Amino acid sequence: MxxxxxxxxxxxxxxxxxxxxxxxxxxxxxxxxxxxxxxxxxxxxxxxxxxxxxxxxxxxxxxxxxxxxxxxxxxxxxxxxxxxxxxxxxxxxxxxxxxxxxxxxxxxxxxxxxxxxxxxxxxxxxxxxxxxxxxxxxxxxxxxxxxxxxxxxxxxxxxxxxxxxxxxxxxxxxxxxxxxxxxxxxxxxxxxxxxxxxxxxxxxxxxxxxxxxxxxxxxxxxxxxxxxxxxxxxxxxxxxxxxxRESRGLPVSTSVRLAEQPTVQLNATIGQLLELFGRHQHLDALQVVDSEGRACGLIHRYALPVPAIGPAQATRQAVSG
Missing domain, CATH: 3.20.20.450 (EAL domain)
Structure with a gap:
C-alpha cells in the first residue's frame, strides 16, 4: 500500500x-x-x-x-x-x-x-x-x-x-x-x-x-x-x-500459591513481622488479612516502620492495597 x-x-x-x-x-x-x-x-x-x-x-x-x-x-x-x-x-x-x-x-x-x-x-x-x-x-x-x-x-x-x-x-x-x-x-x-x-x-x-x-x-x-x-x-x-465487568478468580496456580504463602493479621506486631520475614527470606512482601481471613493488602519487607510506632498502627501504615 x-x-x-x-x-x-x-x-x-x-x-x-x-x-x-x-x-x-x-x-x-x-x-x-x-x-x-x-x-x-x-x-x-x-x-x-x-x-x-x-x-x-x-x-x-x-x-x-x-x-x-x-x-x-x-x-x-x-x-x-x-x-x-x-x-x-x-x-x-x-x-x-x-x-x-x-x-x-x-x-x-x-x-x-x-x-x-x-x-x-x-x-x-x-x-x-x-x-x-x-x-x-x-x-x-x-x-x-x-x-x-x-x-x-x-x-x-x-x-x-x-x-x-x-x-x-x-x-x-x-x-x-x-x-x-x-x-x-x-x-x-x-x-x-x-x-x-x-x-x-x-x-x-x-x-x-x-x-x-x-x-x-x-x-x-x-x-x-x-x-x-x-x-x-x-x-x-x-x-x-x-x-x-465483574471480578473473577486468578489463574488456579496463582490462587494456590497465594493461599500457600504466610499471611499476617492487621494487628500483627513488629516482632511477628520480622520473624515471618526472617523465616521466609525469599518473600519481599506478606499478604495482610482481616479478622475474617479476607485479603486486604500487602506489607513489604522494606516498608517496616520504626519500632516507636505502635504495632497495629505500624502494620496499617506499611500496608499497600
Missing part, C-alpha cells in the same frame, strides 16, 4: 471516527479483583491501518497524532462508560501530543463530563516513542491534569529514551515495567534484580508498580514472591472489546 493510500485511509478513519477500543484488565493480586483496564485502539478490521503500529506511525508522519489520540480517547471513554466497567481507565497519551502548542487541554475533562466519568477514575498513561527534551513543559502539562483529578502513569519503564528521568521528574502514581523484563523472569536472575530495584524505588516515591506482558504462570509466581501486586498480560486477560 502506497503512502498516499495510507494517508487516505487515515483521513477516512479520523473523519468517520472508526476507532475500535479494546480493554485489557489490570488485576490486583492481594484482593483478587479487577483494578482497572488499559484502553487499546485499533483501526477498522478491513483496513491496512488496523494494527496499532501502522495506525500511529502513519498518523505521526502525517502530523495527525494529536487528532488520532483524541479520537482514541473519545472512543475509549464512551465504551468504558457504556459497559460500566470496574476500576480505573488507563488512557495512552504520547508526550509529544501533550507538548503540542495547540493541544486541547480542556477536552478530556469535557469528554468525561459528557460520558459520566469522574477524572479520579482516569489515569493518563505516558507512552514514549520519541525522545522527550522539555521535561519542565511536560511536567507543567501533567500538573495541570493532576489539578483536575487525573492520575499519571509511565508506560514501558526501562524501555524508553528517558523513562527513568521521567519517573524522577514527574513522580507518577503508577509505573509499568516494560514487558522485556517480565518475559522469562523466572529463568533470569538479572531481570529479577532489575524488577527488585524498581520495587524499592517505587516504595521510596510512593508509586504503584504494574507488571505487564505476563504470559506464563511461572512469571506470575516469581512476581508474587517479589511482592508485585498489580499485574497485566495475556495470562490474566487478553485485550477485547468487552471489558471485565
Amino acid at each position: 502506497t503512502v498516499a493510500e495510507q494517508l487516505s485511509a487515515l483521513s477516512a478513519i479520523l473523519a468517520q471516527r472508526s476507532i475500535h477500543s479494546l480493554f485489557q484488565p489490570i488485576m490486583r493480586l492481594s484482593e483478587q479483583r479487577v483494578f482497572g483496564h488499559e484502553a487499546l485502539s485499533r483501526g477498522p478490521s478491513n483496513s491496512p491501518l488496523h494494527a496499532p503500529l501502522n495506525l500511529f506511525t502513519i498518523a505521526r508522519q502525517a502530523g495527525c497524532l494529536t487528532e488520532l489520540e483524541a479520537a482514541c480517547r473519545e472512543s475509549a471513554c464512551r465504551r468504558f462508560s457504556e459497559q460500566q466497567l470496574q476500576g480505573l481507565l488507563f488512557l495512552n497519551v504520547s508526550p509529544e501530543s501533550l507538548l503540542e502548542p495547540d493541544y486541547p487541554s480542556g477536552q478530556p475533562l469535557k469528554l468525561l463530563e459528557q460520558v459520566g466519568l469522574a477524572p479520579s477514575r482516569v489515569v493518563i498513561e505516558l507512552t514514549e516513542h520519541t525522545p522527550t527534551d522539555d521535561f519542565q513543559l511536560l511536567s507543567n502539562a501533567l500538573h495541570h491534569y493532576r489539578d483536575m483529578g487525573f492520575s499519571i502513569a509511565i508506560d514501558d519503564l526501562g524501555a524508553g529514551y528517558s523513562s527513568l528521568r521521567l519517573w524522577s521528574e514527574l513522580r507518577p502514581e503508577y509505573v509499568k515495567i516494560d514487558r522485556h523484563f517480565i518475559d522469562g523472569i523466572h529463568r533470569d536472575p538479572l531481570k529479577r534484580e532489575f524488577v527488585g530495584s524498581i520495587l524499592q524505588i517505587a516504595r521510596a516515591s510512593k508509586a504503584q508498580v504494574i507488571a505487564e506482558g505476563i504470559e506464563l504462570a511461572e512469571e506470575l509466581a516469581v512476581l508474587v514472591d517479589m511482592g508485585v501486586d498489580l499485574v497485566q498480560g495475556y495470562l490474566l486477560g487478553r485485550p477485547q472489546e468487552l471489558g471485565v
